[in-house]
Amino acid sequence: MGTLLYTAPEVALGEEADERSDLYSAGVALYELLTRRPPFRGSAYEVMVGHVERSPAPPSELATTAGIPARLDAITLQALAKRREDRFSLASEFDAALAQVLEAHDAEGAERDDAGSGQLIAGAAEALAALAAWTDFNPDQAEDAAGKAARLDRAWSPLCLLLQLLREQA
Numbered sequence: 433m434g435t436l437l438y439t440a441p442e443v444a445l446g447e448e449a450d451e452r453s454d455l456y457s458a459g460v461a462l463y464e465l466l467t468r469r470p471p472f473r474g475s476a477y478e479v480m481v482g483h484v485e486r487s488p489a490p491p492s493e494l495a496t497t498a499g500i501p502a503r504l505d506a507i508t509l510q511a512l513a514k515r516r517e518d519r520f521s522l523a524s525e526f527d528a529a530l531a532q533v534l535e536a537h538d539a540e541g542a543e544r545d546d547a548g549s550g551q552l553i554a555g556a557a558e559a560l561a562a563l564a565a566w567t568d569f570n571p572d573q574a575e576d577a578a579g580k581a582a583r584l585d586r587a588w589s590p591l592c593l594l595l596q597l598l599r600e601q602a
Contacts, residue, residue: 437470441484441514452516455526459511459519466491466500471512488512504533 440456443449463471471489472482482488491508492500507529513519520526 436476436479437472439480439483440516442516444480444483450516451523452519452521455511455520455523456513456516458523458526459508462508462511463488463491466498466504466508467494469494484514487514501533501536503536504530507533 438457438460440449440453443453460471470479472479472486474482488509490500490505492498492502492505507526510529511519511526520529
């Protein structure tokens with residue numbers, strides 16, 4: 433079944449997992465990268481009910497000083513959709529959506545009122561690009577993206593280490 437904090441609703445219900453289930457788990461990771469907490473907390477039962485029945489708060493509501501754009505909220509919540517049909521179908525779609533947010537954010541760089549928020553968002557986008565590349569079994573691309581994320585914001589360096597360890601195990 434996997435780690436409860438990252439369990440897709442269909443898996444929690446005993447249904448068969450597919451790539452969209454993995455993308456749900458990546459959405460949980462994105463949520464944590466943006467907010468520094470999982471979308472659902474509490475006992476094992478409360479976490480399970482959260483995955484199956486509750487919608488998490490948009491990341492921008494929890495990380496109010498991070499400058500998270502509405503589009504990144506929408507992408508994160510789409511990845512966490514309860515119905516797998518409402519999620520991204522492929523890791524490459526998830527990655528492309530994140531890349532668009534990052535490009536738009538970089539284009540607006542001069543208008544940022546907090547330089548740290550730019551690093552947070554860039555780091556999160558690059559970290560998820562690394563996860564998407566790993567899901568697509570492209571360890572070289574994943575390692576490159578994770579390294580870029582770690583350079584943008586040291587908070588993402590554990591992801592770089594994780595991907596390096598996974599690559600050594602492959």
